[in-house]
Amino acid sequence: MRYFVTAIGTDSGKTLASAILVEALGADYWKPIQAGTPTDSDTIRNLVSPKRVIHQEQYFLKSPMSPHAAAKIDNVEIKIKHLSAPHTTKPLIIEGAGGLLVPVNDQETIADMIPHFQSEIILVSNIYLGSINHSLLSLELIKSRGYHLKGIIFNGPKNLETQQIIQNYAGVKCLLHIRNEKKITKEVVNEYAQKLKANWNELAGQR
Ligand SMILES: Nc1ncnc2c1ncn2[C@@H]1O[C@H](COP(=O)(O)OP(=O)(O)OP(=O)(O)O)[C@@H](O)[C@H]1O
Ligand SMILES: C[C@H](N)[C@H](N)CCCCCC(=O)O
Ligand SMILES: [Mg+2]
Numbered sequence: 001m002r003y004f005v006t007a008i009g010t011d012s013g014k015t016l017a018s019a020i021l022v023e024a025l026g027a028d029y030w031k032p033i034q035a036g037t038p039t040d041s042d043t044i045r046n047l048v049s050p051k052r053v054i055h056q057e058q059y060f061l062k063s064p065m066s067p068h069a070a071a072k073i074d075n076v077e078i079k080i081k082h083l084s085a086p087h088t089t090k091p092l093i094i095e096g097a098g099g100l101l102v103p104v105n106d107q108e109t110i111a112d113m114i115p116h117f118q119s120e121i122i123l124v125s126n127i128y129l130g131s132i133n134h135s136l137l138s139l140e141l142i143k144s145r146g147y148h149l150k151g152i153i154f155n156g157p158k159n160l161e162t163q164q165i166i167q168n169y170a171g172v173k174c175l176l177h178i179r180n181e182k183k184i185t186k187e188v189v190n191e192y193a194q195k196l197k198a199n200w201n202e203l204a205g206q207r
Contacts, residue, residue, distance in 0.1 A: 001091045001120070001122070001123075002085065002091070002117050002119035003025075003091065003092070003093055003119060003122050003150060004094045004096065004113065004114050004119035004121050004122070005017055005020065005021065005028070005093060005094065005096065005097065005122050005124065006096040006100050006110065006114075006122075006124070007096075007097055007098075007124035007125070007126065007144065007166065008123070008124070008125050008134040008135050008137075009098060009099045009125065009126075009134060010098040010099065010102075010130060010199075011137065012099075012124045012125070013124050013153075013155035013178060014057065014095060014124050014125040014128050015039075015043050015095060015124070015157070016024060016184060017153045017155065017176075018040070018044060018093050019047040019048050019189045020178070020189055020192045020196055021046050021122065021152075021192050022044065022048050023048055023052075023189055023190060023193035024192075024193040024197040024200060025034075025090075025093070025141065026052075026091070027052075027090055027092060028052065028053040028055060028086070028087055028088045028090050028091070028093065028177070029044050029048075029053070029054045029055065029092075029093045030054075030057075030085065030093070030095070031057050031095050032059065032085075032113065033057065033058065033061070033067045033078060033138070033141070033149040034057040034060050034061065034062055034097075035063060035064055035065060036061070036062070036064025036070070037064075040095055041056075041057060042141060042152065044141050045066060045187045046186075047184065047185075053088065053090070056086075058084070059071070060077055061098075062192040065102070065112075066097075066098065067097055067101060068102075068103035068104055068106065071104070071105065077105065078108075080104065080112045080113055081116070085117050086180070092119075094113070094117055094119055096110040096113065096200050097110055098110065099134075100138050100140065100141055100142075101165060111141060111145065111147075114145075115124045115147065118151070121143040121147055121148065121149045121150060121155070122175065123135075123136075123138060123142070123149060123170075124152075124155055125154050125155070127154060127155065127156035127157055127158075127159050127162055128156065128157040130166070131162060131166075132162055135166045135169075135184050136166065136169050137167070139169055139170050143188050147168060150172075150175070152170055152172060152175060153175050153177075153178065154174055154176070154178070156176075156178075156180055158177065163177075171200070173199075173203055175196060175199055175200065175203070176195060176196045176199060
């Protein structure tokens with residue numbers, strides 16, 4: 001099974017959520033398109049067990065910006081049809097870049113990768129004043145394109161009104177709520193992975 005981790009924007013906590021998912025599901029990790037350094041793959045490497053498989057990025061762009069722009073600077077053309085997911089017998093966590101409508105070239109966006117990889121979406125919704133609108137815009141896109149949303153991971157300070165309205169709109173449960181942590185360590189990732197594993201199995205049981 002492939003899970004596509006996207007978010008309501010950049011710096012939302014996709015890589016942190018991906019590390020937790022990798023540990024919770026015993027999954028492989030793959031960042032198809034990396035723009036700038038430090039790379040998300042290196043961040044993941046430092047946060048998960050050494051037995052986890054982290055696949056090589058298919059595109060590594062030098063500039064920390066939208067992939068469509070970074071690709072032009074590097075004189076590289078990214079086409080979704082040329083992306084090919086690594087083979088694995090384990091679940092695969094695929095991390096996008098920024099939010100859903102981040103362009104990878106002048107016609108295609110990150111969202112177009114989701115059906116290309118036949119993946120289910122895990123949406124990271126970080127909580128701030130304005131995140132309801134950004135979350136519902138992302139959910140509207142997912143719904144209008146008929147993509148499958150596996151669940152939502154909230155990230156940041158608890159805000160029940162914000163979380164409830166987003167969950168109701170999405171019609172899915174919260175897989176995990178990540179609080180603001182002083183430091184992100186392997187231990188923190190592991191703690192959340194245990195919580196996610198419990199929630200994941202409980203939600204699967206509710207089907
Ligand atoms: N709950 C949290 N507590 C503390 N720090 C956090 C939390 N969530 C994210 N961060 C930090 O915020 C920064 C951005 O998080 P992260 O890299 O996971 O975002 P991202 O959505 O993957 O960004 P990108 O779009 O660049 O891939 C990182 O330094 C990360 O460690
Ligand atoms: C470089 C950064 N870390 C992300 N990987 C790319 C974020 C692209 C954001 C584009 C935008 O929405 O303006
Ligand atoms: Mg990331």
